[in-house]
Each structure stands twice: as structure tokens, then as C-alpha cells.
Amino acid sequence: MPWRLLKFALNPNHSEPRFFPPETPLKERYDMVIIGGGGHGLACAYYLAREHGVTNVAVLEQGYLGGGNTGRNTTIVRSNYLTPEGVQFYDASLKLFEDLAEDFDLNIFYSNRGHYTLAHTDSAMRTMRWRAEVNKHFGIDSEVVDRSHIAANVPDMDLDCGGDAPVLGALWHAPGAVARHDAVAWGYGRGAYQRGVEIHQKTRVTGIKVDDGKVRGVSTSRGDIACDKVISMVAGSSPRITSMVGLETPIEIYPLQACVTEPVKPFLDTIIVSGSLHAYVSQSSRGELVMGASVDPNVLHSTRSSFDFVEELADKMLDLFPFTGRLRVMRQWAGMSDITPDFAPIMGKTPIEGFYLDAGWGTWGFKATPISGKTMAWTAVNDRNHELIEPFRLERFADFVQVGERGAASVGH
Amino acid sequence: MKLIPLPDLGPRPRSEFDYGGELRRPPMGADTALWAAYVFNRQGAPGLLREWWYHRPTGAWYLFERDTLADRFIRHIPVQDIQYELPSADPAV
Numbered sequence A: 001m002p003w004r005l006l007k008f009a010l011n012p013n014h015s016e017p018r019f020f021p022p023e024t025p026l027k028e029r030y031d032m033v034i035i036g037g038g039g040h041g042l043a044c045a046y047y048l049a050r051e052h053g054v055t056n057v058a059v060l061e062q063g064y065l066g067g068g069n070t071g072r073n074t075t076i077v078r079s080n081y082l083t084p085e086g087v088q089f090y091d092a093s094l095k096l097f098e099d100l101a102e103d104f105d106l107n108i109f110y111s112n113r114g115h116y117t118l119a120h121t122d123s124a125m126r127t128m129r130w131r132a133e134v135n136k137h138f139g140i141d142s143e144v145v146d147r148s149h150i151a152a153n154v155p156d157m158d159l160d161c162g163g164d165a166p167v168l169g170a171l172w173h174a175p176g177a178v179a180r181h182d183a184v185a186w187g188y189g190r191g192a193y194q195r196g197v198e199i200h201q202k203t204r205v206t207g208i209k210v211d212d213g214k215v216r217g218v219s220t221s222r223g224d225i226a227c228d229k230v231i232s233m234v235a236g237s238s239p240r241i242t243s244m245v246g247l248e249t250p251i252e253i254y255p256l257q258a259c260v261t262e263p264v265k266p267f268l269d270t271i272i273v274s275g276s277l278h279a280y281v282s283q284s285s286r287g288e289l290v291m292g293a294s295v296d297p298n299v300l301h302s303t304r305s306s307f308d309f310v311e312e313l314a315d316k317m318l319d320l321f322p323f324t325g326r327l328r329v330m331r332q333w334a335g336m337s338d339i340t341p342d343f344a345p346i347m348g349k350t351p352i353e354g355f356y357l358d359a360g361w362g363t364w365g366f367k368a369t370p371i372s373g374k375t376m377a378w379t380a381v382n383d384r385n386h387e388l389i390e391p392f393r394l395e396r397f398a399d400f401v402q403v404g405e406r407g408a409a410s411v412g413h
Numbered sequence B: 001m002k003l004i005p006l007p008d009l010g011p012r013p014r015s016e017f018d019y020g021g022e023l024r025r026p027p028m029g030a031d032t033a034l035w036a037a038y039v040f041n042r043q044g045a046p047g048l049l050r051e052w053w054y055h056r057p058t059g060a061w062y063l064f065e066r067d068t069l070a071d072r073f074i075r076h077i078p079v080q081d082i083q084y085e086l087p088s089a090d091p092a093v
């Protein structure tokens, strides 16, 4: 961020360029329509304009920008996945993340922390070794470490978890990071808007017009629009959109909850995930503990959060950090996660010409924001799946070639 | 704590249950595409859904129709009502 700071200091007029475009009427026709103004939709718009010169594009958002899962996630960015396809894809995203602040001229509070995935059982240790080997093969900084490594970096953790589930070791991923989710969405949104893309908030897509297997346009709460290409990037609302075009998918919606405590002095600078305890935690730069778990146990289309969640999470967190018993929970919330059977996304072309899908982001899609935007923009422009997302195509289920990421994505998001 | 209205035992806390997912009927025949759709695809969109719930304390499975937007249990479906149904060509119930 040094350039920005310098420019700011030297500039007598401290006005910021406008983030959000003023409300304008919808045009009758666009080349492409993006449904969903979350991180993915805004990133896709940004790369369409920046890398492909496609600017006759409208991003339609039913609420406000980043108000979906983008503004609800716990912002963990990592690439230590389990499958070669996943590892390469998420690593490309991580590399894009590292330059975003310069790209946007905006502080996205990208904070490199290091990421532990704790193993409390032999079988978990086996998965960690597997992940480490796949990761290393693709040049990713990832290794299995023993208790002394964890004890040295996280002195306040009870490695025996009260004696119930002693930690045997962990997968250590030094590049693991957190970032400010809103800033990522706003940066992409502003960059797209400055390059000529239209962003319409409070504009809900209510139908998609398909003739002869080809996309012709969309209906919205503010009138109809003609277009030949529609990119659906709506995370927890994906099944509602795919049902508009009669497309069946394996996506199911489960709520995912998170919470933060009151701020305390810094004591935890790494990200800690425990698959066996179904809990993870990091400390924000304000000092709050940001905590979460795996998804709620049953399908539900709601962002209601529950006492059951906090109670269960607190029980697990006390095993790891007994002294957090004195902390109060300040806020809790939920997002709707679009879960797939193999915990990998569904991306790219569909059987409907001109209808592109970016969905199945479940509990793990924030870190993929840059690379999803970039590869989906390429895919829509070329009407061909980008090579990085080819393994994530919808047909993989009918072809029985799933991309099994459960072991790396169900609790650690 | 959410309660699930059991037909024989009355309302029980949801924490006593395991979620068994959407009721799906295996397709007739052995067409691969139909089987893949049966195995993987789900209703997904909000609405009425028939789902299995396993009550751990009694070891019994129950079938309910639930509104997945409002999270309301609409009715219990006696298993006898569906167990003699023949497989159908349409995997979605």
C-alpha cells in the first residue's frame, strides 16, 4: 500500500473515487448479464472489462453489493487442498490475491497468518500427509508438523484438549491468510464500474428467457433485458436460478454459521482449524476471535443463526483455548452455502447455450473470488471452459468423475 | 431448539435426530444417465421437500414433508404409504 499512502499525503484534496455507481435506468440490451453482485460476480465483471474489453455488461444484484456470502464469510484464503485440480485452481487464486491491493489501489487488509489444520486421530494424520504430498508436488508450501511446532507458534493452545482429543500433529500451510471481504468486493466493483460495466443493486432476476436451447434475455424486478449470455454467480441462490432454466444439479443449500467475540489483546496470529472438533478460529486485526464450524445439519434456505450453533462451538473452543470461556460473543450470523456432493464447485458451460454457471461454492468460495471471476470471464467470452475449471464442469457427475475435496474443505473453509 | 413433531412420541428436540436427506426413488431400468441423476441431483430450490429423519433414541426412521424456506414440518408420511410404490422413471418424487 505504500504508493497509495504517498499519493494521499501529497494530494491536497482527499476525495475518494466513488465506489458505488449512482442508480441509472436499465438498458434494453447488454452483451452479457451477470446475476449476483457478490465477489464472484463483481470479479467476473472486472476481468471481462479489463482483460477482454467487454464492457456492455450489467451486474444485477437483488440486494446490496457483497451482501450475500461474500459479506458473511470468515475470509480464510489458502491453497492446501487435496486434489491436483483443486490445488492448482486455488493456488492461482492465491497468487491473484497477492496483487489485488495494487490492482485496485485499495487496502484489502490481506494478512498472511499461516494455517494449521489439526489432526487428533491417526486417520486425520494420514489425510494430512496425503494433502502435504499433493501440495508439495504442485510447489505449494505445505507440510506435516508435530506438536512442538504448534506449541512454539500457539503457546496458548491446550494441545491435549482437556485430555479428550489430544492433538497428534497438523498440516501447516505458511501462505494461509485472511483478507477484508468487503474490500475485495468493493475493489472489483469499483474497477468494473470505472471501466464501463453497469452495476445495478436492488434488481432481482425473476426469470431467464430461453428459446430453442439458447439464452435470449432475463426478466427482472425492474423490467426485461435482452442478452445472449447470462452468467449465474449467486452462491446460495443457485438452485433458484437453475430451476428457472430447468437445469437439475446436485446442489443443496445448508446454512453455515459464524460468530465473533469481543476484542481482546492479540494472542493468536495463525489460523487454527480442527476437523475432528468441527471448529476453527482466527483473531481479527481488531482483536476479535472469528469462529466457525461446519454447516448446519439439514437443508434450509435461511440466514437465521441459532443458539445451538454457539453452544456447540463454544464447547469445542473451550477444549482448545480454555481461557476463552471468559469471552463474550458479540455477533453471530449465517449464510446459505451451496453444497455439492464432492465439495468442489460447479463451473462453466451448461447444456443451455449462453447460460454459464458459477456455483457450488459452499463454505469455501471466498478464496476463489479472483480466479473464478477471471476464468468465468474467459469462459463466457470464448464460449469454452477455461482449462483450470474444466474438471469442475456440471457433467462430471453424469460422467462419474468427481473431484473429491471433502477431506480438505468440510470444516476448514 | 427446534422441535420435530413425531406422530407417536410428540415433539422432540432436533438434536436427537440425524438428517437422512431427500426421499429419492431409484429409477426403473439401468440407464446410466438416469442413475447418475438419481444418485447426485437434488431438488435444491426452496419448497416442499420429503425428507428422512432418524430418531437416535428410538432407532426409528421417519419421513416428513417440510417447507425448506420457512423450516416448517407440514406433515408426517407413514412409511407404509410409500413402501409398496413401484420404482418410477422419474427419480424425483
Ligand SMILES: Cc1cc2nc3c(=O)[nH]c(=O)nc-3n(C[C@H](O)[C@H](O)[C@H](O)COP(=O)(O)OP(=O)(O)OC[C@H]3O[C@@H](n4cnc5c(N)ncnc54)[C@H](O)[C@@H]3O)c2cc1C
Pocket (backbone or CB within 6 Å): A035, A036, A037, A038, A039, A040, A041, A060, A061, A062, A063, A064, A065, A066, A067, A068, A069, A070, A071, A072, A073, A074, A075, A076, A077, A203, A204, A205, A206, A233, A234, A235, A236, A237, A256, A257, A258, A292, A333, A334, A335, A336, A337, A361, A362, A363, A364, A365, A366, A367, A368, A413
Ligand atoms: C459463515 C461463512 C463462512 C465462510 N468462510 C469462508 C472462508 O473462510 N473462506 C472461504 O474461502 N470461503 C468461505 N465461505 C464461503 C464464501 O463466503 C462463498 O463461497 C463466497 O463468498 C461466494 O461468493 P459469491 O460471490 O459467489 O456469492 P455471494 O456473495 O453470496 O453473492 C451472490 C449474490 O447474488 C445475489 N442474488 C441471488 N439471487 C439473485 C437474483 N435472483 N437476482 C439478483 N441477484 C441475486 C445475492 O443477493 C448475493 O449478493 C464462508 C461462507 C459462510 C456463509
